[in-house]
Amino acid sequence: xxxxxxxxxxxxxxxxxxxxxxxxxxxxxxxxxxxxxxxxxxxxxxxxxxxxxxxxxxxxxxxxxxxxxxxxxxxxxxxxxxxxxxxxxxxxxxxxxxxxxxxxxxxxxxxxxxxxxxxxxxxxxxxxxxxxxxxxxxxxxxxxxxxxxxxxxxxxxxxxxxxxxxxxxxxxxxxxxxxxxxxxxxxxxxxxxxxxxxxxxxxxxxxxxxxxxxxxxxxxxxxxxxxxxxxxxxxxxxxxxxxxxxxxxxxxxxxxxxxxxxxxxxxxxxxxxxxxxxxxxxxxxxxxxxxxxxxxxxxxxxxxxxxxxxxxxxxxxxxxxxxxxxxxxxxxxxxxxxxxxxxxxxxxxxxxxxxxxxxxxxxxxxxxxxxxxxxxxxxxxxxxxxxxxxxxxxxxxxxxxxxxxxxxxxxxxxxxxxxxxxxxxxxxxxxxxxxxxxxxxxxxxxxxxxxxxxxxxxxxxxxxxxxxxxxxxxxxxxxxxxxxxxxxxxxxxxxxxxxxxxxxxxxxxxxxxxxxxxxxxxxx
Amino acid sequence: xxxxxxxxxxxxxxxxxxxxxxxxxxxxxxxxxxxxxxxxxxxxxxxxxxxxxxxxxxxxxxxxxxxxxxxxxxxxxxxxxxxxxxxxxxxxxxxxxxxxxxxxxxxxxxxxxxxxxxxxxxxxxxxxxxxxxxxxxxxxxxxxxxxxxxxxxxxxxxxxxxxxxxxxxxxxxxxxxxxxxxxxxxxxxxxxxxxxxxxxxxxxxxxxxxxxxxxxxxxxxxxxxxxxxxxxxxxxxxxxxxxxxxxxxxxxxxxxxxxxxxxxxxxxxxxxxxxxxxxxxxxxxxxxxxxxxxxxxxxxxxxxxxxxxxxxxxxxxxxxxxxxxxxxxxxxxxxxxxxxxxxxxxxxxxxxxxxxxxxxxxxxxxxxxxxxxxxxxxxxxxxxxxxxxxxxxxxxxxxxxxxxxxxxxxx
Numbered sequence: 051x052x053x054x055x056x057x058x059x060x061x062x063x064x065x066x067x068x069x070x071x072x073x074x075x076x077x078x079x080x081x082x083x084x085x086x087x088x089x090x091x092x093x094x095x096x097x098x099x100x101x102x103x104x105x106x107x108x109x110x111x112x113x114x115x116x117x118x119x120x121x122x123x124x125x126x127x128x129x130x131x132x133x134x135x136x137x138x139x140x141x142x143x144x145x146x147x148x149x150x151x152x153x154x155x156x157x158x159x160x161x162x163x164x165x166x167x168x169x170x171x172x173x174x175x176x177x178x179x180x181x182x183x184x185x186x187x188x189x190x191x192x193x194x195x196x197x198x199x200x201x202x203x204x205x206x207x208x209x210x211x212x213x214x215x216x217x218x219x220x221x222x223x224x225x226x227x228x229x230x231x232x233x234x235x236x237x238x239x240x241x242x243x244x245x246x247x248x249x250x251x252x253x254x255x256x257x258x259x260x261x262x263x264x265x266x267x268x269x270x271x272x273x274x275x276x277x278x279x280x281x282x283x284x285x286x287x288x289x290x291x292x293x294x295x296x297x298x299x300x301x302x303x304x305x306x307x308x309x310x311x312x313x314x315x316x317x318x319x320x321x322x323x324x325x326x327x328x329x330x331x332x333x334x335x336x337x338x339x340x341x342x343x344x345x346x347x348x349x350x351x352x353x354x355x356x357x358x359x360x361x362x363x364x365x366x367x368x369x370x371x372x373x374x375x376x377x378x379x380x381x382x383x384x385x386x387x388x389x390x391x392x393x394x395x396x397x398x399x400x401x402x403x404x405x406x407x408x409x410x411x412x413x414x415x416x417x418x419x420x421x422x423x424x425x426x427x428x429x430x431x432x433x434x435x436x437x438x439x440x441x442x443x444x445x446x447x448x449x450x451x452x453x454x455x456x457x458x459x460x461x462x463x464x465x466x467x468x469x470x471x472x473x474x475x476x477x478x479x480x481x482x483x484x485x486x487x488x489x490x491x492x493x494x495x496x497x498x499x500x501x502x503x504x505x506x507x508x509x510x511x512x513x514x515x516x517x518x519x520x521x522x523x524x525x526x527x528x529x530x531x532x533x534x535x536x537x538x539x540x541x542x543x544x545x546x547x548x549x550x551x552x553x554x555x556x557x558x559x560x561x562x563x564x565x566x567x568x569x570x571x572x573x574x
Numbered sequence: 575x576x577x578x579x580x581x582x583x584x585x586x587x588x589x590x591x592x593x594x595x596x597x598x599x600x601x602x603x604x605x606x607x608x609x610x611x612x613x614x615x616x617x618x619x620x621x622x623x624x625x626x627x628x629x630x631x632x633x634x635x636x637x638x639x640x641x642x643x644x645x646x647x648x649x650x651x652x653x654x655x656x657x658x659x660x661x662x663x664x665x666x667x668x669x670x671x672x673x674x675x676x677x678x679x680x681x682x683x684x685x686x687x688x689x690x691x692x693x694x695x696x697x698x699x700x701x702x703x704x705x706x707x708x709x710x711x712x713x714x715x716x717x718x719x720x721x722x723x724x725x726x727x728x729x730x731x732x733x734x735x736x737x738x739x740x741x742x743x744x745x746x747x748x749x750x751x752x753x754x755x756x757x758x759x760x761x762x763x764x765x766x767x768x769x770x771x772x773x774x775x776x777x778x779x780x781x782x783x784x785x786x787x788x789x790x791x792x793x794x795x796x797x798x799x800x801x802x803x804x805x806x807x808x809x810x811x812x813x814x815x816x817x818x819x820x821x822x823x824x825x826x827x828x829x830x831x832x833x834x835x836x837x838x839x840x841x842x843x844x845x846x847x848x849x850x851x852x853x854x855x856x857x858x859x860x861x862x863x864x865x866x867x868x869x870x871x872x873x874x875x876x877x878x879x880x881x882x883x884x885x886x887x888x889x890x891x892x893x894x895x896x897x898x899x900x901x902x903x904x905x906x907x908x909x910x911x912x913x914x915x916x917x918x919x920x921x922x923x924x925x926x927x928x929x930x931x932x933x934x935x936x937x938x939x940x941x942x943x944x945x946x947x948x949x950x951x952x953x954x955x956x957x958x959x960x961x962x963x964x965x966x967x968x969x970x971x972x973x974x975x976x977x978x979x980x981x982x983x984x985x
Contacts, residue, residue: 088761093807223757224721225800373746374727394695398801403764404626407656411936419930423923430576430919463867466931466939470874470946473927477920481885484916487576510888513833514881520825521877525870528818536870 055564058557066444069451079454083461085532086409088402089220090228093395094188096213100390101184102132102177109156110135113170116151120144133172140168185213187389192217194385195231214395225399227378233392235348236382238301240334241293243342243354244270251275251289251354258292271295273344275351278370291351293344299334300387303327307383309376312368317376321383322364329362336360345369347379405462412465420446420472427476431483433573437558438479441550445475448546449539458542461535471543477514478551481507483574496572500559504552511551515544581911586903589963596848596960603855610858616865617801619815621669621808623698626799628764629661629709630792638663638705645704647697655937660764662798667697669805694802702797709794716793717756717772717786718765726753734785752777756786765796815869819850822873826880834887837973841965842883845956849879853949862941871945878924878946879953882917883961889913902969906962921954 073079084091110127114137117125122144129135140148148168152161158176162169172180189208192215196204205218222228245252245261252258258272259265266272275289303323310320323331335343335357342354345367352369371379424442428435449468453460486503494502519541526537563572607613617624635652642650642665649668656662670693710716715728729749730738738745752775759775760766769792773783803811823846830839850872857864889909897905910917925947932943 223761224723227721227723372727373730374723394802395804396802396807397694398799400799400801401764401797402761403628404798406762407660408936408938411934412931412939415931415934418934419927422926422930426919426923426926462938463870463942466867466935466942469927469931469935470924473924474878474920476923477881477916480916480919480923484913484919487579488912491579506892510885513884513888517826517829517880517884518874518877520829521822521873521880524818524822524825525873528814528869533866533870536867540874 052564055557055560058553059561062554062557066447066451069455070447071451073447073451073454076450076454080450081453081457081459082405082409083459083464083532083535084218084220084398085400085462086405086460086465087220088222088400088405089218090222090225091396091398092217092219092229092232093397094192094215094217094232095393095395096185096188096215097391097393098181098184098213099132101180102172103129104389105176105180106133106135106172109159110170113137113151113156116155117148120147120151122147130169133177135170137168137170138166140166181213182210184389185210185215188392189215191385191388192232195381196228198381198385199228199231201228215392221402222399223401227374229394229397231378231381233394234378234382235388235391236301236379236385237348237387238304238383239297239346240299240331241297241344241346242334242338243291243293243344245292247342251291251351253289255290258290261292266292269295273346273349273351275354289351291344291354293346293351297346299327299330301383302387303330304383307380309373309380310366312366316368317371317373319367319371319376319379319383320364321367323362331365332360332362335362408462409465412462412469416465416469416472419469423472423476427479431574434483434486434559437555438476438483440558441479441547441555442472442475444554445543445546445550446472448550449542452542452546453539458538459535460539461532463532464535464539467536467539468543471540471547474518475543475547475550478507478511478547479555481510481514482551482555486572487574490572490574496570497563499572500556500563504556508552511548515548519544576915579915581914583911583914584907585910585958586907586962586966589903589959589966592959593963596956600848600851600855603852603858606855607858613854613858613864614861616863616868617666617803617808618865619808619812621803621805623667623694623701623800623802625665625698625701625797625801626655627663627665627705627795628798629663629795630765630767631794632661633663633795635663637708638665641704641708642701645700647701647704650701665701667701669808670694670697694804698800698802705795706793710791713791713793715790717790718760718793718796722750722753722757725756726750728790729753729782729785732785732789734781735779752782760796764798766792768792811866815866818869819873819876822876823847826876830880830884834891837965837968838887838890838961840968841961841963842880842887844964845883845953845961846876846879848956848960849875849949849952852952853945856948857941857945860944862944865941867939867942868945871942871949875945875949875953878949879956882921882953882957885916886910886913886957886962887965902966902973906966910958910962917954917957921950925950 106129110129113135114125114127117123117137117140122140124139126138127135128138145163152159152168152170156170158173159170160173161171185208189206193204193206196206196217196219201219201222203220205216207216208214209216217232219228245258252261255272262270270292271294273291273293275291276285277287277289279286303326305322305324305327307319307321310318312318339357339359341357343357344351344354346352352367355368367379420442424439427438427442431438446468449471452458453464482503485507486499489499489502489506490496522537522541522544526534526541635654638652639650642652647667651666653664654662655664706713717725720728726746726749729752730746733739733745735748737748755775755777756772759771763771766772769783769787772778772786772792778786823843826846827839827843830842853872853875857868862868886906886909889912890905893900893905893909893912928943928946928950931939932947935943
């Protein structure tokens with residue numbers, strides 16, 4: 051008996067010790083959910099159609115170029131949907147050349163002839179791959195940007211089948227900025243300005259239309275530029291520019307970029323080109339000395355400086371930026387462009403003060419609720435109540451300890467789960483104590499009443515707790531963040547209450563009753 | 575203290591009356607859900623936006639409503655939130671009008687949810703703009719709404735300590751530390767109500783404070799939380815929530831069937847349905863918001879309700895082994911009496927805990943703790959007066975006695 055007592059005591063102390071140690075001190079070891087510590091939870095949808103479109107356009111241009119290389123000229127190409135394009139004007143006698151190119155160089159496309167038109171359709175495998183890749187690239191890009199922004203412990207995960215990305219950022223204090231940083235496609239282009247050739251853009255789109263005599267030519271595109279107050283950064287109007295419709299130099303040609311200062315100490319972005327980019331940039335600027343070059347970011351002109359001489363490897367981007375904007379622009383340029391646009395499906399931002407209020411209220415409710423339960427148990431079961439109270443305290447330690455040990459997250463519903471557990475955990479003790487009382491009423495000795503009480507209560511305790519555990523399991527399955535936190539604390543609470551009621555509490559009884567040979571009375 | 579020792583209450587005597595009472599309760603609840611309108615769906619399921627604001631001074635709800643209505647938000651829901659002293663208000667706006675979404679191109683296209691989502695962001699901005707007009711007129715660089723990065727940049731621009739001249743990076747770092755301290759001080763209460771609070775932040779010198787007082791303002795309110803849920807996510811959560819409740823009920827039934835006999839499983843399940851419906855009705859009447867946490871509460875209620883029933887049936891099973899020939903109603907009566915003090919004590923302690931949560935746990939958890947507080951009471955009642963009578967009824971209809979009755983009739 052004594053050996054068994056000792057052995058069980060050591061086991062209990064070890065388990066409780068390990069878990070208590072891993073949770074102490076709680077403010078360092080307990081992982082708090084975003085609803086308690088504050089932060090952002092974002093669900094983004096990757097617009098993979100964007101990536102498909104760009105693949106289609108790339109291969110369409112490639113098809114035209116390959117045909118030109120074989121002296122098939124005058125071919126018209128048109129993208130018809132996100133995954134299809136068609137070529138017209140391929141001479142009837144060059145069918146073999148076309149078949150040759152399509153089969154050898156455009157194997158990812160299914161093609162067919164329909165009279166004068168040649169239809170190309172993306173194969174399923176290629177489409178899936180493109181979508182998949184777009185989501186992966188988007189994640190990588192977002193991760194780079196977040197890392198550069200310096201958020202601690204960001205969690206970024208993909209729901210590949212739904213083409214979604216879930217981003218969780220604890221303790222962000224400027225949500226708008228982060229949202230912009232993530233969502234910026236950061237597609238940078240350099241294109242030559244066609245009109246106006248003076249230093250500032252046209253005041254309205256109509257001016258440009260008028261310049262071209264009412265019809266804007268195909269090779270020209272009209273883009274806007276935001277005009278901002280240099281003091282406050284407030285948006286005060288828009289300029290318009292007619293720029294060449296196609297650009298050869300893009301953000302992909304950059305080697306590096308960093309924040310810098312311009313002529314008047316204003317914040318600018320310094321950039322340098324990779325070798326291939328330097329070639330293209332040298333040609334673009336060399337051919338157009340004296341003209342304006344528009345620097346375009348995500349379809350908006352940020353500035354249009356005059357090209358004074360041929361530039362190859364480096365340059366600056368100015369655009370009346372603030373320090374913060376320069377920093378973010380550099381971050382996005384370095385992380386690369388997003389392969390596809392992003393949409394916010396769900397967005398939850400909670401400030402730290404709100405979470406702190408919740409913690410305070412939860413703590414107060416837990417302490418008072420717990421005190422009432424303790425008082426009840428002591429009143430009803432007298433000195434045996436102490437046993438239940440000890441089991442209950444251990445239970446709370448075990449719940450917090452397990453959360454810390456397994457790295458689970460404590461959320462506000464999780465706190466509710468713990469408080470609920472405090473109320474429900476004594477149930478197992480109550481079941482045992484009631485049985486012991488019944489056995490005592492039958493006239494059994496204290497020791498055998500205790501043994502019988504535990505034996506008979508066991509099946510009730512298991513059955514009753516397993517049903518609650520089933521509910522908790524489904525909750526976990528269902529759970530998004532906070533609810534999962536509740537399911538976890540509830541499950542852990544149930545398991546530890548079984549342990550404390552059947553094992554710890556039994557040990558305590560045995561410990562107390564082992565001292566003397568025969569005990570006449572049990573305070574219960 | 576020992577109470578309820580050796581009680582001999584004939585619970586089953588009045589079972590028919592109580593079944594009628596239970597049926598009426600359920601009917602009232604179902605009516606409450608449908609007649610009272612519908613459940614007050616939170617943005618988790620209905621989609622839409624929710625802003626939590628803390629004001630410097632006590633805001634008048636009617637005034638806020640007026641401001642939002644004139645900005646085109648007739649259907650915004652405005653309610654006081656948190657403790658009386660903190661001047662907090664929660665503003666919920668439903669998803670952008672349906673026509674707007676219907677106009678979006680082809681339903682299958684991904685474009686649809688795009689439009690809806692971006693519009694949520696726009697609507698939040700519009701709500702804030704409507705309030706800014708009244709509470710933040712003439713405010714420049716609002717310290718109550720800016721992040722620490724923006725404040726750091728602002729400080730670099732103002733350069734009250736004259737450190738920028740000494741060299742770029744050190745100044746940026748210096749002001750970044752100051753800005754972070756100021757924002758941390760604001761986070762304690764969520765809002766600055768006086769410049770003294772700004773001054774209390776670590777590292778804010780008299781000159782910095784002076785520069786801030788001259789060049790920045792303390793706006794009338796701070797944004798504590800902003801949430802928006804798109805129609806797609808809302809729909810998904812709805813489906814998943816219903817699925818979770820249904821599956822857990824099936825799981826319970828299977829477990830009860832496996833551990834006990836079918837008649838007890840059916841009795842327990844009817845009791846669970848009864849509890850969920852009655853509490854749902856009360857929930858609708860009280861107009862609490864139905865959200866993700868509510869689902870958690872109801873699932874827990876399902877677990878608790880069965881738990882309570884199981885303890886009684888466990889005793890029934892034990893008693894049946896001892897006295898096989900005893901009528902089921904007698905066994906039930908005996909078992910309920912034997913477990914009565916446990917039933918009351920456990921319900922009592924659980925009620926103390928969730929009751930404390932209901933009173934002290936704050937607004938976010940109020941709906942949750944309401945479900946459980948009421949649920950514990952209803953669940954305890956139903957274990958005795960719904961689960962047990964239905965086990966008897968099932969026995970009467972399909973049990974061995976019923977079989978012999980039918981045989982007698984046939985002969």
